[in-house]
Amino acid sequence: MGKICLDDMLGYGHDHFVWITPRYNLINASPFGHKAVLFEPAMEHNGTAEQKARWLPLARSGKIMGTYAQTELGQGSFVRGIETTATFDRDTDEFVIHSSTVSSAKFWPAGLGFSTTHGTVMARLIVGDKDHGPHLFVVQLRSIDDGKPIPGIKMGDVGLKLGYNEADNGFATFKNVHAPRSHMLMAHSQVSRNGTYTKDPLRAKLSYLVMLLVRGKMPGVFTVQLAQATTIATRYSVVREQDLAVRWPWVHGYFWLTGGTTFEGENYVLWQQVGRHLLKQLDRFQDGESIEPQMQYLTNSKDYNAACTASGEQFLDAEVQLSIYRNRAHRLIVKAHTAIRSSGRTLAEAWNEHMMLHISASRAHIEYLVLKSFGDTIASLPDTTSSNLGTVLSHVCSLFALSTVINPRSVDALSFLETNGTQAPYLNCVQLDTIRALVNDLLDKLLPDAIALTDAWDFSDTSLCSTLGMYNGDVYGNMMRWVEQLPINQKVWENDGVQEGWKDWVDPILKQEMEAKAKL
Ligand SMILES: Cc1cc2nc3c(=O)[nH]c(=O)nc-3n(C[C@H](O)[C@H](O)[C@H](O)COP(=O)(O)OP(=O)(O)OC[C@H]3O[C@@H](n4cnc5c(N)ncnc54)[C@H](O)[C@@H]3O)c2cc1C
Numbered sequence: 040m041g042k043i044c045l046d047d048m049l050g051y052g053h054d055h056f057v058w059i060t061p062r063y064n065l066i067n068a069s070p071f072g073h074k075a076v077l078f079e080p081a082m083e084h085n086g087t088a089e090q091k092a093r094w095l096p097l098a099r100s101g102k103i104m105g106t107y108a109q110t111e112l113g114q115g116s117f118v119r120g121i122e123t124t125a126t127f128d129r130d131t132d133e134f135v136i137h138s139s140t141v142s143s144a145k146f147w148p149a150g151l152g153f154s155t156t157h158g159t160v161m162a163r164l165i166v167g168d169k170d171h172g173p174h175l176f177v178v179q180l181r182s183i184d185d186g187k188p189i190p191g192i193k194m195g196d197v198g199l200k201l202g203y204n205e206a207d208n209g210f211a212t213f214k215n216v217h218a219p220r221s222h223m224l225m226a227h228s229q230v231s232r233n234g235t236y237t238k239d240p241l242r243a244k245l246s247y248l249v250m251l252l253v254r255g256k257m258p259g260v261f262t263v264q265l266a267q268a269t270t271i272a273t274r275y276s277v278v279r280e281q282d283l284a285v286r287w288p289w290v291h292g293y294f295w296l297t298g299g300t301t302f303e304g305e306n307y308v309l310w311q312q313v314g315r316h317l318l319k320q321l322d323r324f325q326d327g328e329s330i331e332p333q334m335q336y337l338t339n340s341k342d343y344n345a346a347c348t349a350s351g352e353q354f355l356d357a358e359v360q361l362s363i364y365r366n367r368a369h370r371l372i373v374k375a376h377t378a379i380r381s382s383g384r385t386l387a388e389a390w391n392e393h394m395m396l397h398i399s400a401s402r403a404h405i406e407y408l409v410l411k412s413f414g415d416t417i418a419s420l421p422d423t424t425s426s427n428l429g430t431v432l433s434h435v436c437s438l439f440a441l442s443t444v445i446n447p448r449s450v451d452a453l454s455f456l457e458t459n460g461t462q463a464p465y466l467n468c469v470q471l472d473t474i475r476a477l478v479n480d481l482l483d484k485l486l487p488d489a490i491a492l493t494d495a496w497d498f499s500d501t502s503l504c505s506t507l508g509m510y511n512g513d514v515y516g517n518m519m520r521w522v523e524q525l526p527i528n529q530k531v532w533e534n535d536g537v538q539e540g541w542k543d544w545v546d547p548i549l550k551q552e553m554e555a556k557a558k559l
Pocket of ligand 1: 109110113114115117203250
């Protein structure tokens with residue numbers, strides 16, 4: 040589909056498929072999407088007039104396929120940390136592009152895996168003994184004649200991703216690869232024939248602009264994807280009969296075609312089961328019957344609605360933390376119970392009408408139970424436990440308790456603040472600031488123990504199945520060894536580095552053998 044879109048754009052001279060819209064995201068998620076999205080803007084914003092006149096017509100007509108190779112195994116967001124070097128060789132008037140470390144391998148750029156012939160490669164400019172930091176260089180990566188990697192360049196595909204698998208994100212390492220001096224993009228900084236470096240200090244940072252341009256487009260992309268997910272969910276919800284409560288353990292699946300995760304019962308179903316139980320417990324209490332021990336807090340009608348009076352380090356006290364969670368659960372259960380029992384509608388109708396409320400109540404109760412059992416476990420550690428361990432675990436417990444209150448990603452954190460009607464909030468702004476400060480402090484305290492805490496689980500590398508999380512910490516070496524043994528790369532290297540499908544899919548574009556089309 041990407042190739043069809045590209046043929047159409049080249050044949051009819053338009054750019055409708057370049058940017059990603061609901062209908063046109065097909066080309067972006069293909070080996071042909073990156074050239075106009077990244078390579079051409081990089082050239083437009085960083086090339087001199089002469090460089091643009093040389094490269095842009097080639098790129099726009101498909102005679103070269105360009106990518107943008109900035110990210111490395113060891114650095115993504117931190118562009119100043121890029122390690123690939125471009126060392127100026129005054130004798131030959133060339134730059135020598137070199138991957139100086141394992142972590143300097145270019146990793147992720149779209150097109151490296153299969154389709155690209157050229158890249159704007161971000162590398163540290165070295166002139167003499169001076170390192171001028173990251174600059175952009177046009178580097179030929181594959182031969183236009185036969186698709187073989189240029190000598191000194193090792194390229195491959197990064198393998199399966201969680202999504203976006205139609206795009207050929209790849210990796211590349213450079214071993215003393217030569218590029219003429221004219222291949223440094225020199226709109227904002229220059230290296231002269233005799234090795235003099237000059238730059239426009241106000242414009243030099245513009246070389247970082249390209250990724251920002253793409254990121255500026257991202258909200259539009261994600262809006263479309265969220266809209267697609269919403270469309271699928273909405274359509275399916277009017278087709279599917281919601282009798283899952285009976286069958287949930289057996290009927291759900293998890294496969295690509297559904298486009299979603301419903302593993303072991305979608306959690307709205309499970310929350311409702313908890314909610315039903317909570318409301319029944321409150322019914323029992325109101326009828327004067329006994330209720331289970333972990334819900335005894337429902338019997339305390341005195342202070343669940345009063346504002347919290349704790350301050351400062353009192354928020355580190357386990358009982359204070361528990362009271363915050365207990366009171367929140369109590370308030371929400373009573374609210375949900377009142378709404379459902381007094382609705383005047385059938386139980387099923389009332390249940391659906393107040394679904395969000397009783398799901399909040401269920402979540403609040405479960406979070407209370409988690410905190411309580413965490414605290415109980417720490418309190419019941421044997422006397423032989425070292426006091427250091429007890430302290431570290433208390434910090435972890437407090438971190439869970441307090442960060443759930445203030446973390447912006449915490450679900451329904453607002454309900455920690457609510458009381459009834461017009462009363463003051465349960466936690467006020469000063470208390471929330473105190474909790475934020477305590478969370479920061481806990482993070483500092485826990486940092487030295489973070490690795491020990493995870494090592495304590497004693498997971499084997501095999502069970503983690505993660506190149507990033509292996510015990511030896513050799514993240515980049517592990518990653519490169521992993522991608523190098525992928526069948527897709529092994530097969531290509533056995534074939535002199537030429538990708539299967541190159542002749543059918545890329546060659547005709549480069550050689551301009553597309554189906555003839557009338558120009559618009
Ligand atoms: C599908 C896909 C396509 C891509 N295509 C290209 C491409 O064509 N060309 C290219 O060059 N690259 C490409 N990339 C790479 C992409 O640009 C990087 O993933 C991105 O720059 C982030 O870098 P990173 O993955 O190394 O994460 P990191 O920068 O290591 O970030 C990891 C985590 O740390 C956090 N973090 C980072 N810095 C800070 C900070 N200062 N403070 C607090 N938190 C921080 C981040 O938010 C993130 O959660 C692609 C990536 C993907 C997934």
